[in-house]
Amino acid sequence: MSIVCEFKPGLEGIPASQSSISYVDGQQGVLEYRGIPIEKLATHSTFLETTYLLIWGQLPTTAELAAFEQEIRYHRRIKYRIRDMMKCFPESGHPMDALQASAAALGLFYSRRALDNPEYIRAAVVRLVAKIPTMVAAFQMIRKGNDPIQPRDDLDYAANFLYMLNEREPDPLAAKAFDVSLTLHAEHTMNASTFSARVTASTLTDPYAVIASAVGTLGGPLHGGANEEVISMLEEIGSVGNVRAYVERCIQEKSKIMGFGHRVYKVKDPRAIILQDLAEQLFAKFGSDKYYDIALELERVVEEKFAHKGIYPNVDFYSGLVYRKIGIPTDLYTPVFAIARVAGWLAHWKEQLAENRIFRPTQVYMGNHDMPYIPIEER
Numbered sequence: 001m002s003i004v005c006e007f008k009p010g011l012e013g014i015p016a017s018q019s020s021i022s023y024v025d026g027q028q029g030v031l032e033y034r035g036i037p038i039e040k041l042a043t044h045s046t047f048l049e050t051t052y053l054l055i056w057g058q059l060p061t062t063a064e065l066a067a068f069e070q071e072i073r074y075h076r077r078i079k080y081r082i083r084d085m086m087k088c089f090p091e092s093g094h095p096m097d098a099l100q101a102s103a104a105a106l107g108l109f110y111s112r113r114a115l116d117n118p119e120y121i122r123a124a125v126v127r128l129v130a131k132i133p134t135m136v137a138a139f140q141m142i143r144k145g146n147d148p149i150q151p152r153d154d155l156d157y158a159a160n161f162l163y164m165l166n167e168r169e170p171d172p173l174a175a176k177a178f179d180v181s182l183t184l185h186a187e188h189t190m191n192a193s194t195f196s197a198r199v200t201a202s203t204l205t206d207p208y209a210v211i212a213s214a215v216g217t218l219g220g221p222l223h224g225g226a227n228e229e230v231i232s233m234l235e236e237i238g239s240v241g242n243v244r245a246y247v248e249r250c251i252q253e254k255s256k257i258m259g260f261g262h263r264v265y266k267v268k269d270p271r272a273i274i275l276q277d278l279a280e281q282l283f284a285k286f287g288s289d290k291y292y293d294i295a296l297e298l299e300r301v302v303e304e305k306f307a308h309k310g311i312y313p314n315v316d317f318y319s320g321l322v323y324r325k326i327g328i329p330t331d332l333y334t335p336v337f338a339i340a341r342v343a344g345w346l347a348h349w350k351e352q353l354a355e356n357r358i359f360r361p362t363q364v365y366m367g368n369h370d371m372p373y374i375p376i377e378e379r
């Protein structure tokens, strides 16, 4: 019996799972993790506390959080074989490709699958949350010709990453802004990379393969890769006076304006509002950014031209301006997004395992039937 159902390109509006991890109301601009509004988490929580919330379903007690933070600290280091492997990567390679390969390589060391054992799940969560930032920072050091910087146990998660990246302790405001940005990027319902993670998880493969497949999906310019593209676009526009002509050219050529539009949000992304505020706090302390005025004008002109289509800044629009002020190189913006989204991917991995059925959708076949086989000499 064949079931006839309507094909929806990009599976728009089709539920791919039941989930209690996060919630988005795209008309009202609401995002909640486990029912808690993102604004509250950005103000009161930390990335590691939020990670715990996403993965284990409730906010940790003081003791639970301390134990989790301690485990993460303990597992931050990466094996020398992983560092040596990274030294063989071409310096010109994109850091997202380096991260995908390195995440997959973790499976070589820890691939024993005990997916029904909560201790195995916790160990995999801890290793991935702890080691992904170390791998991102290590590739940055290695491609500059330096040895990776060892993590520092006296620094918290965000400050330690910035330290490993720049070889100096970050300013407290920069570290705080980075931590908030990680919280904002940690999870977002059934986006492309999370869907990819859940499909991979549903085959009961190891969690390192799950994360590697999600990293590969996040990198595309229509998804997490847009944060890097936004800065290239602001560079190309060059001045406030060029903004209108740039938008008009995009309309004429039917090309996408990076950092705008979203499958779910039809208003300004609530995370973009918080990121813009973070950027302004950083500018107030460390001086403004010449691209900020261009970004503001771009937002104004896009709203004028596209409000009827519900196209507003998404999470990728202002994040790059925050990262630039913190001193993160442009091609690390998407790996930094991945550091955060690992939390959401792992929450979905765990949720998928709890009620697993392998993903195996169908297709609408558009080809021919019963075609003749034409011998090669007659073609």
Ligand SMILES: CC(=O)SCCNC(=O)CCNC(=O)[C@H](O)C(C)(C)COP(=O)(O)OP(=O)(O)OC[C@H]1O[C@@H](n2cnc3c(N)ncnc32)[C@H](O)[C@@H]1OP(=O)(O)O
Binding pocket: 010, 191, 221, 222, 223, 224, 226, 255, 256, 257, 258, 259, 260, 261, 262, 263, 264, 309, 311, 314, 315, 316
């Ligand atoms: C973390 C994240 O992944 S956030 C998203 C990051 N991606 C970007 O910023 C890239 C730019 N944005 C886009 O490409 C899209 O808005 C996406 C991929 C985010 C969402 O795509 P979809 O839901 O498939 O929307 P779709 O591409 O069908 O666009 C719907 C309409 O809005 C227009 N539109 C959507 N986004 C944009 C944009 N950024 N610039 C110009 N027009 C746009 C489309 O041209 C289309 O117009 P039409 O109906 O007249 O043909």
Ligand SMILES: O=C([O-])CC(=O)C(=O)O
Binding pocket: 187, 188, 189, 190, 191, 192, 263, 264, 314, 315
């Ligand atoms: O939800 C989406 O489609 C894209 C995404 O990951 C996000 O906005 O964080």
